[in-house]
Amino acid sequence: MSSIERFANPTRFMRLQKAVQPWVWVITISLFAVGLFLGLTRAPADYQQGETVRIMYVHVPAAWSALMVYSVMALASIVGIIFRHPLADIAAKAAAPIGMAFCFLALATGSLWGKPMWGTWWVWDARLTSMFVLLLLYLGYIAIWQAIEDPRRASRIAAIVAIVGFINVPIVKFSVDWWYSLHQPASVFRTDGPSIHPSILTPLLIMGLAYSFLFLALHLIAIRSEIGARRIRQTELARTGALQ
Amino acid sequence: MDFSAPHMSFVISSYVITFIVLGGLALWIFARARSVAKRLRQLDDEGAQRRRNSGQSQS
Numbered sequence: 001m002s003s004i005e006r007f008a009n010p011t012r013f014m015r016l017q018k019a020v021q022p023w024v025w026v027i028t029i030s031l032f033a034v035g036l037f038l039g040l041t042r043a044p045a046d047y048q049q050g051e052t053v054r055i056m057y058v059h060v061p062a063a064w065s066a067l068m069v070y071s072v073m074a075l076a077s078i079v080g081i082i083f084r085h086p087l088a089d090i091a092a093k094a095a096a097p098i099g100m101a102f103c104f105l106a107l108a109t110g111s112l113w114g115k116p117m118w119g120t121w122w123v124w125d126a127r128l129t130s131m132f133v134l135l136l137l138y139l140g141y142i143a144i145w146q147a148i149e150d151p152r153r154a155s156r157i158a159a160i161v162a163i164v165g166f167i168n169v170p171i172v173k174f175s176v177d178w179w180y181s182l183h184q185p186a187s188v189f190r191t192d193g194p195s196i197h198p199s200i201l202t203p204l205l206i207m208g209l210a211y212s213f214l215f216l217a218l219h220l221i222a223i224r225s226e227i228g229a230r231r232i233r234q235t236e237l238a239r240t241g242a243l244q
Numbered sequence: 245m246d247f248s249a250p251h252m253s254f255v256i257s258s259y260v261i262t263f264i265v266l267g268g269l270a271l272w273i274f275a276r277a278r279s280v281a282k283r284l285r286q287l288d289d290e291g292a293q294r295r296r297n298s299g300q301s302q303s
Contacts, residue, residue: 051249116251228280
């Protein structure tokens with residue numbers, strides 16, 4: 001816990017964020033440039049899917065990121081509830097809109113892939129439905145923060161929702177193995193190794209890293225804003241109290 | 245990439261939607277960060293002004 005406690009001080013976090021932010025942007029932009037270049041110009045078209053396979057370079061990393069961000073939220077919520085870490089619920093709250101955007105992208109680009117490949121925009125299949133449930137969990141989590149005025153109460157209820165909702169993450173991941181699904185089974189994170197050719201796998205992994213660094217870059221700024229917003233609220237409350 | 249291949253409109257739409265959503269998200273986060281920083285600066289300035297005024301009235 002000592003390394004977590006070191007960054008419990010928001011002022012220390014703000015200093016660290018200011019120092020690492022430019023480097024995170026440089027890495028993010030470089031990864032996107034390389035990933036898009038390889039994915040759009042060097043990777044071959046699929047023998048069955050043709051050029052449509054290139055949707056995978058934006059769809060799959062969005063789905064991975066949506067699951068990763070929700071896991072970060074659940075972990076931060078656990079830390080917030082157990083250790084009362086001052087930055088934990090700020091980190092969870094700041095991550096939610098970013099995760100929701102990734103989740104929406106995974107569903108939208110998946111739908112754009114499904115129409116030419118499956119002949120339909122949407123089916124209520126296990127993978128798609130569990131991903132849609134993930135989007136609803138993100139929306140619900142954000143709605144709790146918007147609806148409850150007292151930040152302490154909001155953070156407790158939102159944390160419980162994030163932790164309970166985490167059960168959906170393994171369901172999304174293993175839905176293609178547990179139920180009959182139109183969606184293809186896992187082809188990268190498998191016990192017997194990836195089943196994709198390296199010419200396609202390399203840009204896919206680079207795009208996965210690019211999305212992860214984009215999340216880090218945006219999350220750091222969002223945490224900073226949330227810390228600032230809480231300071232504003234405290235100052236304004238103190239001022240209102242002083243006037244009364 | 246072969247732009248004359250079948251279903252290319254779906255591929256292009258996917259990249260356009262990704263660009264719009266991620267770009268919009270980044271812009272929203274930047275805009276919020278700017279407005280919070282601006283309000284914090286205003287509060288700092290008002291606090292400094294108040295401290296100066298109370299210092300003058302005490303002397």
